[in-house]
Amino acid sequence: MSAAKIYVPRETSAVSVGADEVALEIAREAKRTNTNIQLIRNGSWGASWLEPLVEVEVDGARIAYGNVSNADVAELFAAGLVEGGDHARRLGPTMEIDYLIKQDRWTFWRCGLINPLSLEDFRLHQGFNALEKALAEGPESVLDAVAESGLRGRGGAGFPTGIKWRTVADTNAAQKYIACNADEGDSGTFSDRMLMEGDPLGLIESMAIAGFAVGASKGYIYLRSEYPLTHAILSRALDLARNNGWLGANIQDSGFDFDIELHLGAGSYVCGEETAMLESLEGKKGIVRYKPPLPAHEGLFGKPTVVNNVVTLASVPNVINLGGKRYSEMGVNRSKGTLAFQLAGNIKRGGLVEKSFGVTLRELIEDWGGGTASGRRVKAVQVGGPLGAYLTAGQLDITLDYEAFVEIGAMIGHGGIVVFDDTVDMAQQARFAMEFCAIESCGKCTPCRIGSTRGVEVIDRMIAGEDREGNYDLLVELCDTMEDASLCAMGGMTPYPVRSVLNHFAEDFASSRDKQ
Amino acid sequence: MEKANVDKETNSEIVRQFGARPELLVQILQAIVMRAGWIAEETILQLAAELNLSRADVHGVVSYYHDFRTEAPGAHIVKVCQAEACQAMGSRALTDHARSLLGTELHGTNDDVTLEPVYCLGNCACAPAVMINGKTHGRVDSGRFDELVGVMKEGA
Numbered sequence: 001m002s003a004a005k006i007y008v009p010r011e012t013s014a015v016s017v018g019a020d021e022v023a024l025e026i027a028r029e030a031k032r033t034n035t036n037i038q039l040i041r042n043g044s045w046g047a048s049w050l051e052p053l054v055e056v057e058v059d060g061a062r063i064a065y066g067n068v069s070n071a072d073v074a075e076l077f078a079a080g081l082v083e084g085g086d087h088a089r090r091l092g093p094t095m096e097i098d099y100l101i102k103q104d105r106w107t108f109w110r111c112g113l114i115n116p117l118s119l120e121d122f123r124l125h126q127g128f129n130a131l132e133k134a135l136a137e138g139p140e141s142v143l144d145a146v147a148e149s150g151l152r153g154r155g156g157a158g159f160p161t162g163i164k165w166r167t168v169a170d171t172n173a174a175q176k177y178i179a180c181n182a183d184e185g186d187s188g189t190f191s192d193r194m195l196m197e198g199d200p201l202g203l204i205e206s207m208a209i210a211g212f213a214v215g216a217s218k219g220y221i222y223l224r225s226e227y228p229l230t231h232a233i234l235s236r237a238l239d240l241a242r243n244n245g246w247l248g249a250n251i252q253d254s255g256f257d258f259d260i261e262l263h264l265g266a267g268s269y270v271c272g273e274e275t276a277m278l279e280s281l282e283g284k285k286g287i288v289r290y291k292p293p294l295p296a297h298e299g300l301f302g303k304p305t306v307v308n309n310v311v312t313l314a315s316v317p318n319v320i321n322l323g324g325k326r327y328s329e330m331g332v333n334r335s336k337g338t339l340a341f342q343l344a345g346n347i348k349r350g351g352l353v354e355k356s357f358g359v360t361l362r363e364l365i366e367d368w369g370g371g372t373a374s375g376r377r378v379k380a381v382q383v384g385g386p387l388g389a390y391l392t393a394g395q396l397d398i399t400l401d402y403e404a405f406v407e408i409g410a411m412i413g414h415g416g417i418v419v420f421d422d423t424v425d426m427a428q429q430a431r432f433a434m435e436f437c438a439i440e441s442c443g444k445c446t447p448c449r450i451g452s453t454r455g456v457e458v459i460d461r462m463i464a465g466e467d468r469e470g471n472y473d474l475l476v477e478l479c480d481t482m483e484d485a486s487l488c489a490m491g492g493m494t495p496y497p498v499r500s501v502l503n504h505f506a507e508d509f510a511s512s513r514d515k516q
Numbered sequence: 517m518e519k520a521n522v523d524k525e526t527n528s529e530i531v532r533q534f535g536a537r538p539e540l541l542v543q544i545l546q547a548i549v550m551r552a553g554w555i556a557e558e559t560i561l562q563l564a565a566e567l568n569l570s571r572a573d574v575h576g577v578v579s580y581y582h583d584f585r586t587e588a589p590g591a592h593i594v595k596v597c598q599a600e601a602c603q604a605m606g607s608r609a610l611t612d613h614a615r616s617l618l619g620t621e622l623h624g625t626n627d628d629v630t631l632e633p634v635y636c637l638g639n640c641a642c643a644p645a646v647m648i649n650g651k652t653h654g655r656v657d658s659g660r661f662d663e664l665v666g667v668m669k670e671g672a
Binding site: 012013015016017048049051184185186187188189190193224225226227228229263264265266267268269280281282283284285286287301342343344345346347350351352373382386416418419420421424429432436439440 | 537538539540541542543545546549576577580581582583584599600601602603604605634635636637638639640641642643645647650651652653654655
C-alpha cells in the first residue's frame with residue numbers, strides 16, 4: 001500500500017496553536033503503529049478557527065479533521081485516521097466545508113491545496129503557466145489583460161493596477177523595479193502572510209510577470225519582521241525558483257532576466273506606505289516622500305517602480321490564465337473581482353474569506369464568522385485596519401464596495417474586519433487610534449507628528465470629563481487639520497476611526513472614566 | 517555585564533555577507549539585532565566606518581526603527597500584541613497579566629526577560645497573540661501565557 005498523505009499546515013496561525021506539535025506527534029504515532037504515511041506541510045485553507053486542521057487523502061479526496069491537538073493523535077490513529085475514519089474531530093471532505101465552498105477563490109485557490117515548497121506540486125497546479133503564457137504572448141498582452149480585469153491595488157489604496165503597470169511600461173529607463181509590499185501592518189489583516197506561506201511560488205511567478213510586462217529585471221519583497229515563519233518559507237521558495245531556472249538570467253531560455261531580493265522591515269508601521277517602504281528598501285529611515293514624483297516615474301533609487309501589494313500581484317496569474325474579462329465579471333460597480341476578507345478579533349469563526357465584492361458585511365460576520373466569539377452582541381466593527389472607521393451594528397448591511405465605504409466615511413483598505421463585542425470601550429479605541437499614530441508617525445509632517453499627541457491629550461480630557469463640549473469641538477477641528485494637511489494616510493486617515501467614535505459612540509466618553 | 521561586549525568580528529562578517537552595500541543598512545542592522553539582540557553605540561561607529569556612512573546616518577536609522585534596541589535585552593524576549601484585533605479579545609488584560617507575572621513594564625527587563633509591545637503579529641483570527649523568542653502563539657489567555665512562560669524559562 002502506498003503511503004497515506006497527511007497534511008498539517010505550516011502556517012503562522014496553525015503553528016501558533018500547535019500544528020508543529022501535532023505534526024511531530026503524527027510522525028511519532030505513524031512510526032509506533034508502523035503506518036506508512038507521507039506527511040505534507042501545506043499552507044492554510046484560511047479557516048483559522050479550525051486550526052490545526054489536519055487532512056488525510058483517501059481515494060484522491062481530502063478528509064478534514066479540525067482543531068486537532070497533539071493529545072488527539074493516538075486516538076485519531078486508533079479511529080483509522082489514514083482511512084478517513086470517524087472521530088469527533090472529523091469534519092468530512094475538505095471540499096464540502098461550507099466556509100470554503102461558498103468562497104470565490106481566485107487568488108488563494110492553491111493555498112491549503114498544495115505543498116508550498118514543492119515545485120512539482122506547484123507545476124501540477126498550473127504553476128508558472130501564466131508566466132509561460134506571458135513570455136509567449138508578450139508584454140502588451142499582459143498589460144491589456146491586467147487593465148481589462150479592473151484589478152485595483154489590494155494594499156488599501158485601490159489604485160487601478162493596469163494604469164500603474166502601463167505608466168511604468170511607458171516610462172523609459174535602463175533600470176526599472178518591481179517592489180512587492182509585504183509590510184502587512186494593519187491589525188486584522190493576514191492575507192499577504194497566508195499567501196506567502198501557502199503559495200510563495202505563486203507570488204514569485206506574479207512578480208516575474210509584472211517585471212516582464214513593464215520591463216523590470218529586478219524585484220524586491222519588503223517583508224515585515226513580525227513574520228519570521230513567512231521569511232523562512234519565502235526564502236526557501238526563492239532558492240527553489242532560482243535553482244530551477246524560474247528566477248535569474250534568461251528564465252527558461254526566454255531571454256528574460258528577473259531576480260528577486262527579499263528584504264526585512266524593522267517594525268515600523270509607516271513603512272507600509274509605499275514611499276516610506278522605498279526609503280527603507282534603500283537602507284534609510286522609513287520616512288514618507290512627497291508625491292509627485294510618483295514611484296511609477298521615480299521610485300526605488302529614483303527609477304520607475306511598480307509598487308504593489310502581495311495580494312494584488314498574486315491576483316494576476318489567473319488574469320493571464322483565464323482572461324481579464326473573467327475577473328472583471330466578478331464584483332460590483334468599480335470594485336471588480338474578489339477580495340480576501342479577513343475575519344478577526346472577537347469572532348467565532350475567524351479566518352480568510354476570498355469573496356467577490358458585493359457581499360455584505362453582515363454576511364461575512366454572521367454567515368461566515370458566526371457572530372462574536374464571546375457570544376455577546378456586536379458593538380463595533382473596524383474595517384480596513386487601524387486607519388479604518390468603526391462601523392456600528394446598524395451599518396452591517398453595507399455591501400463591500402470601495403466607493404460605498406467611502407460614502408459613509410469608511411474604507412475597505414486591505415480587507416481586515418475586526419469585530420468587537422459590547423464590552424468594548426469606544427473612547428479607549430479612539431484614544432488608541434491617536435496613540436498608535438503618535439507611536440508610528442514618521443515625523444515628517446506636523447499634523448501627524450504633533451496632531452496625534454495632541455489628539456491623545458484631548459481625548460484624555462474628554463474621558464476625564466473636562467469641558468467635554470469644548471474638547472469635542474477641538475477634536476473635530478484637529479481631525480480636520482490632520483485629514484487635510486497630512487502627507488500620507490497615517491496622519492490623514494487616523495481621524496477616520498476617531499470621527500466614527502465621535503459620530504456613533506460619543507456616549508462612551510462619558511462612561512469611560514467609570515470603567516477605569 | 518557580559519552582553520555589553522560587542523562582537524566586532526561578527527558584525528564585520530555580517531557586513532561582508534551583505535557586500536558592504538550601504539543601501540543594505542537596514543538589513544545589516546536587522547541581522548545584527550537578530551544575532552546580538554541590540555545595537556551598541558560602538559556598533560553604530562563601526563558600521564559607519566565599514567559602510568562609508570556618517571555616524572548620523574547610522575544613528576538616524578537605528579533610532580527610527582522599533583526593532584533596533586539600543587540596550588541589551590534579557591535572554592528571553594516576550595512580545596504581547598497591542599493592536600485592535602487582539603484588544604477585541606482581551607489583550608489589554610493579558611498585557612496587565614504579563615506585566616505583573618514578569619515583574620516589568622513594557623520595554624523593561626526583569627529576571628533576564630524583556631517585555632515588549634508589538635503592533636500586530638498577523639495572527640488576528642487566533643487572538644490574542646504573543647511572540648516568545650521569535651515564535652508566535654495564538655489564543656493566549658492568562659493560563660496559557662503562564663504555561664508558555666514556564667516552558668520558556670525551563671528551556672533557558
